[in-house]
Amino acid sequence: MSKCEQCIVKQFNSLKSLTKDELVRISGCKTTKTIKKGEVIFEEGDVVNGVFCVKDGICKLSKLSANGKDQIVKLVVKGDLLGQRSLVTEEVTNLSAVALNDMEVCFIPKSEIVSDLQKNSKFSFDVLKDMANDLRQADDIIVNMAQKSVRQRLAETLVYLYDSFGTNPDKTLSVILSREDYANIVGTAVESAIRVLSQFKKQGLISTSGKKIKIEDLEGLKRVE
Amino acid sequence: MSKCEQCIVKQFNSLKSLTKDELVRISGCKTTKTIKKGEVIFEEGDVVNGVFCVKDGICKLSKLSANGKDQIVKLVVKGDLLGQRSLVTEEVTNLSAVALNDMEVCFIPKSEIVSDLQKNSKFSFDVLKDMANDLRQADDIIVNMAQKSVRQRLAETLVYLYDSFGTNPDKTLSVILSREDYANIVGTAVESAIRVLSQFKKQGLISTSGKKIKIEDLEGLKRVE
DNA sequence: TAAAATTCATGATAAAAGTCATATATTGTA
DNA sequence: TACAATATATGACTTTTATCATGAATTTTA
Numbered sequence: 203m204s205k206c207e208q209c210i211v212k213q214f215n216s217l218k219s220l221t222k223d224e225l226v227r228i229s230g231c232k233t234t235k236t237i238k239k240g241e242v243i244f245e246e247g248d249v250v251n252g253v254f255c256v257k258d259g260i261c262k263l264s265k266l267s268a269n270g271k272d273q274i275v276k277l278v279v280k281g282d283l284l285g286q287r288s289l290v291t292e293e294v295t296n297l298s299a300v301a302l303n304d305m306e307v308c309f310i311p312k313s314e315i316v317s318d319l320q321k322n323s324k325f326s327f328d329v330l331k332d333m334a335n336d337l338r339q340a341d342d343i344i345v346n347m348a349q350k351s352v353r354q355r356l357a358e359t360l361v362y363l364y365d366s367f368g369t370n371p372d373k374t375l376s377v378i379l380s381r382e383d384y385a386n387i388v389g390t391a392v393e394s395a396i397r398v399l400s401q402f403k404k405q406g407l408i409s410t411s412g413k414k415i416k417i418e419d420l421e422g423l424k425r426v427e
Numbered sequence: 428m429s430k431c432e433q434c435i436v437k438q439f440n441s442l443k444s445l446t447k448d449e450l451v452r453i454s455g456c457k458t459t460k461t462i463k464k465g466e467v468i469f470e471e472g473d474v475v476n477g478v479f480c481v482k483d484g485i486c487k488l489s490k491l492s493a494n495g496k497d498q499i500v501k502l503v504v505k506g507d508l509l510g511q512r513s514l515v516t517e518e519v520t521n522l523s524a525v526a527l528n529d530m531e532v533c534f535i536p537k538s539e540i541v542s543d544l545q546k547n548s549k550f551s552f553d554v555l556k557d558m559a560n561d562l563r564q565a566d567d568i569i570v571n572m573a574q575k576s577v578r579q580r581l582a583e584t585l586v587y588l589y590d591s592f593g594t595n596p597d598k599t600l601s602v603i604l605s606r607e608d609y610a611n612i613v614g615t616a617v618e619s620a621i622r623v624l625s626q627f628k629k630q631g632l633i634s635t636s637g638k639k640i641k642i643e644d645l646e647g648l649k650r651v652e
Numbered sequence: 653t654a655a656a657a658t659t660c661a662t663g664a665t666a667a668a669a670g671t672c673a674t675a676t677a678t679t680g681t682a
Numbered sequence: 683t684a685c686a687a688t689a690t691a692t693g694a695c696t697t698t699t700a701t702c703a704t705g706a707a708t709t710t711t712a
Contacts, residue, residue, distance in 0.1 A: 265566060267574035275566045287559045290552065296563050319555075320548045326555065327515065327545065333558045334512045338521050340565035341490060341500045347572035348614025349492035352669070381690065389573025391670055396691060412678065413689090577699070606660060616700055621661060637660090637708065 205229045206308070211257045214281025216328035224318050224325075233309045237261075243284070243299035243307070250295045252311040254284035259305030260367070260377060263297045264386060274387045275343070276336070277302070277377075279367070286329060289316055302377065347389055355388040356398050357426035360408065364417050374414040430454045431533070436482050439506025441553035449543050449550075458534045462486075468509070468524035468532070475520045477536040479509035484530030485592070485602060488522045489611060499612045500568070501561070502527070502602075504592065511554060514541055527602065572614055580613040581623050582651035585633065589642050599639040627651075 206229035212218050220228065237243060237259070244250050246266055256278060263276040263284075275297065278284045284299060289312055319326045346355055360375070367377045379387075385395035399415075402408045407422045408415055417423065431454035437443050445453065462468060462484070469475050471491060481503060488501040488509075500522065503509045509524060514537055544551045571580055585600070592602045604612075610620035624640075627633045632647045633640055642648065 265570045267570050269574055271574055273570040273573045275569050287562065290555045290559045291563075293563075296566060320552065323545045323548060323551065326548065326551050330515045330544075330551065330555055330558065333555065333562060334515045337512065337558060337562050337565060338516075338518075340562060340569065341521060344500050344565060344568050344572060344614075345490050345492050345498040347569060348498045349494055349496055389569075392689090393671080393691085394669060396689095397669095400691070617659090618661085618701080619699060621659095622699095625661070 204234070206232065209255075209257070209308075211255060211281055215255065215283045216286075216325060216332055217255060217283070219325040219328045220318060220322060224322065228310055228314060228318075231311060231314045235307050235309060237301045237305040237307060239301055239303050241301050243301065243305075244295060245298045246296060247294050250285045250288040251313075252309055253286055253289055253315060254299075254307045254309055256280055256282050256284055257306040257308060259307075260302045261299050261305060262302055262383065262386075263299055265297050272298075272386045273389060274383065275340070277366075283332070286332060288312060289319060289329070302379065302383070351427075352388055352390045352394055353398050353401070353426055355390075356384065356395060357402070357407075357423045359384065359387050360402075360415070360417060361420065361423050364420065369417075372414075372416075374411075374416045378413050380413060429459070431457065434480075434482070434533075436480060436506055440480065440508045441511075441550060441557055442480060442508070444550040444553045445543060445547060449547065453535055453539060453543075456536060456539045460532050460534060462526045462530040462532060464526055464528050466526050468526065468530075469520060470523045471521060472519050475510045475513035476538075477534055478511055478514055478540060479524075479532045479534050481505055481507050481509055482531040482533060484532075485527045486524050486530060487527055487608065487611075488524055490522050497523075497611045498614055499608065500565070502591075508557070511557060513537060514544060514554070527604065527608070576652075577613055577615045577619055578623050578626070578651055580615075581609065581620060582627070582632075582648045584609065584612050585627075585640070585642060586645065586648050589645065594642075597639075597641075599636075599641045603638050605638060 206212060206217070206225045207222060217225070217228075243254065243261060258280050260277055260279045261284065262274045263278055264272040264274045267273055278299065284307070285295070288295060319329065346358065363375050363377050367375065370376050381396050381399070382392050384399070385392045388395060399408070399410065402423070403410060405422070407417075407419045407426070409418055410416070431437060431442070431450045432447060442450070468479065468486060483505050485502055485504045486509065487499045488503055489497040489499045492498055503524065509532070510520070513520060544554065571583065588600050588602050592600065595601050606621050606624070607617050609624070610617045613620060624633070624635065627648070628635060630647070632642075632644045632651070634643055635641070
């Protein structure tokens with residue numbers, strides 16, 4: 203099994219602040235898992251007894267609303283720590299995590315890592331920074347949800363996906379989402395998401411082929427009102 | 428000047444986890460401020476070089492959206508720490524804080540308290556918990572914004588204000604907000620907020636007299652669809 | 653206290669988004 | 683491959699929410 207000490211993925215998250223010794227110990231108790239596209243990592247109400255270090259792939263964090271729709275609140279990607287909140291709270295999780303493509307993750311049990319949070323202040327400060335950052339992003343999303351149109355939110359989502367995850371060789375977005383996923387990120391009905399994407403196509407802002415979406419006019423998308 | 432060691436307000440926030448010695452030191456460098464209703468504590472883009480311990484009063488944390496409307500993302504109340512994020516990030520703040528009634532706060536400079544965050548793991552763990560909690564709440568707000576109607580959001584806001592801040596002797600909500608504040612919490616136009624409040628009045632769910640709002644049927648409000 | 657300014661309230665109308673129906677395309681699978 | 687299941691697409695219509703206009707009530711300020 204690969205060793206945390208040598209894993210480059212940790213450079214992207216708080217685990218980089220653990221000492222060599224701590225990493226060796228963590229490495230000894232972690233479990234590596236392969237998760238298939240569509241598979242549930244954890245569900246709302248589950249006790250998540252540890253944290254997942256995402257070595258590859260992308261998953262969505264979502265919450266079921268009263269009307270039965272899933273709202274995606276964050277995409278968790280390669281390099282991210284998934285389930286950080288479970289380390290500091292005793293509550294069950296308020297979110298579900300579902301893989302958007304095939305993933306490879308390492309699961310580190312809470313019992314092993316929580317002591318490091320107590321002892322290694324550099325580590326806990328890093329986790330704190332991470333969470334502060336998540337919080338800022340969440341605030342931004344709240345404002346967007348409240349004040350922007352579906353068109354704007356969807357345009358911004360496309361730009362975000364383009365900027366954050368880049369494109370395949372054929373210039374299509376490398377993250378492949380269903381129209382329902384788009385609707386659930388933007389917070390709208392599936393039909394509305396589809397309709398807006400169709401508009402974008404007609405305006406030459408994007409082109410699509412099945413689930414593949416190609417950004418044709420990035421600046422145009424940024425200017426959507 | 429009053430001393431942090433003896434201040435009961437800290438029981439409600441992470442400062443309770445500081446040691447006696449740390450509190451004495453903090454007490455020596457803190458500044459107590461009185462802030463008038465409507466006064467700005469800090470604004471989006473400001474460098475907030477410390478944290479405010481709210482001894483009395485309530486303020487709103489809001490963010491200006493592109494269309495010029497303020498979106499309120501959180502109410503900060505007696506006992507809360509305001510500006511915790513500034514302790515862990517170097518960035519300017521993304522939110523504005525404005526007093527909703529007369530406030531008394533203590534300002535603790537970042538330089539003095541950040542070392543405690545490094546040394547006192549109980550304290551940093553507490554801040555971490557606090558932020559995890561804020562994050563969970565923010566996720567809930569995102570889902571509400573995305574999936575619920577203005578009616579529902581406004582009803583929930585009233586219930587939240589009632590549950591969290593209670594009522595005056597005359598049974599009116601003790602937090603007094605303008606219709607614009609309600610609109611900015613719910614994320615809607617002022618006229619829409621007013622209209623929905625009028626509906627609630629007609630339905631006997633609330634009664635109003637100026638800015639004072641009295642909950643007449645709490646269960647009814649909770650049932651609003 | 654009176655005038656000015658702001659906030660609250662409501663109607664009329666427009667725009668945005670949701671819902672339902674249905675058709676087509678795509679994907680998964682026996 | 684053919685069939686079933688699922689996802690995408692679009693039209694017709696309804697509901698929700700925003701915008702603009704205007705007047706009344708309340709609050710602020712001189």
